[in-house]
Amino acid sequence: MNLNGKVCIITGSASGIGKAIAERYVADGAKVAIADLRLDAAKATAEELTKNGKGEAIGVEMNVTDEAQVNAAVQQVVDHWGGVDVLVSNAGIQIVHKLENFPYDDWKKLLSIHLDGAFLTSKAVLPHMYKAGSGSVILMGSVHSKEASPLKSAYVTAKHGLLGLARVIAKEGAEHGVRANVICPGFVKTPLVEKQIPEQAKDLGITEEEVINDIMLGGTVDKEFTTVEDVAEIAHVFAAFPTNALTGQSMIVSHGWFME
Template sequence: MANGKNALVTGSTSGIGLGIAKALAQAGYNVMFNGLVRNDEERNAAEKVAQDVAKEYGVKTLFNPANMMKGEEIRAMIAQAEQTWGSVDVLVNNAGIQFVSPIEDFPEDKWDAIIAINLTAAFHTSKAVWKGMKARGWGRIINITSAHALQASEFKSAYVASKHGVTGLTKTLALEGATCGITCNAICPGYVLTPLVEGQIPDQMKAHNMSREEVIQKVMLYKHAIKDFVTVEQIGALVVFLASDAAKLITGVSIPVDGGWSAQ
């Protein structure tokens, strides 16, 4: 049953974002889905994801293909949600990309794209929902960052810089929203078992001449004290909690869900 509140999750047609969208729908939120599509086939597939969630959980859903590198498309997406449902009560900034390279070889276009999608897009979305949240005296902004928002790793200069930037944005919005019922927090996952990560395992097995289990334990989860992947359901459950009234005094924090990586 819908709970009267509306959520928007960027990058939500697969992986972590889809898990978050499903968790919010299960909790009764109407959900606007977002994902970049390159053709009609991809758009149809993305719209079907949203429709299937609506049917499964008995809520309303929308899909908008706004490009997270284009502020005008982001603003139009949020305007669509507000015009259709009257409000965006929960904003989850999840969309993100990654590229790995030594700094001396790091392509400038990759740097620009990562900063735009991982950091600048969160500014555009937050600014666009802010006026409505402030007028209603209630809002939740939840940023999905990474263990790399708290720790660095070599060869990930743009990704680490973007995620550290979102940490600063999170704190700033928390302070600005404190007097008008808006909270802003970040969730910092370690390695999450998504289809994307699952697909990397065979390549890692070949590259390291290791078994599947060796790759998982010694390569992917090397920095996890608890040698388990994070699940999308765990991230979704935390988003639902942070969106609830029980979390009204939690703001400006970055919560690691990383198996103890950041404790080291």
């Protein structure tokens, strides 16, 4: 299985998990669009990956909650490379509050980025995949697609919703050779998670060390964070898998935090 010559769009990929996935894809010969809110960061990441990889990358500006901008960015990629073979809907944020204190605007913002973003980017790429008769849509879920945690009502709701969206895409896309799957990482030590540590310590009235050892890693088998490279390997499998035998599925990458 390889991605040599495949055209891939990865949202939120100027840094963190998205960048690691882009790096893995480019190393395998893929053509990767680094789609990010920050065009300068997207272009810088694309330049770095093109220098170091077998494939190539370009940067495109994309606010995943803006339908016109999503459509324009996807069309830019199609015009540049001729189509889209893989979408990784990775852009996301985290906001934590107890439910009774959760500001409605924050709730709507988080759900919009995770759910509307996955919907809009999938909607934009599917016609191109259908035309080609193949494609892979990968949504970035979480262990929170399977399990709940305090303070994360919006995030848990959004990540659960991605499972349903992927399953619908898998069923609708099957006749066109398009598959859809969800990656469900555990805690990955990215800036998003680093930001949560002091926030949760404050909200729960415990130390940051307790947040890490008891809340984040307490359910793992080895007290280890999942790495961005771990997630990137699963993203490669979902993108490069050659048939629809692997579709409508979710894969958990969490050091055993959640098992099924």
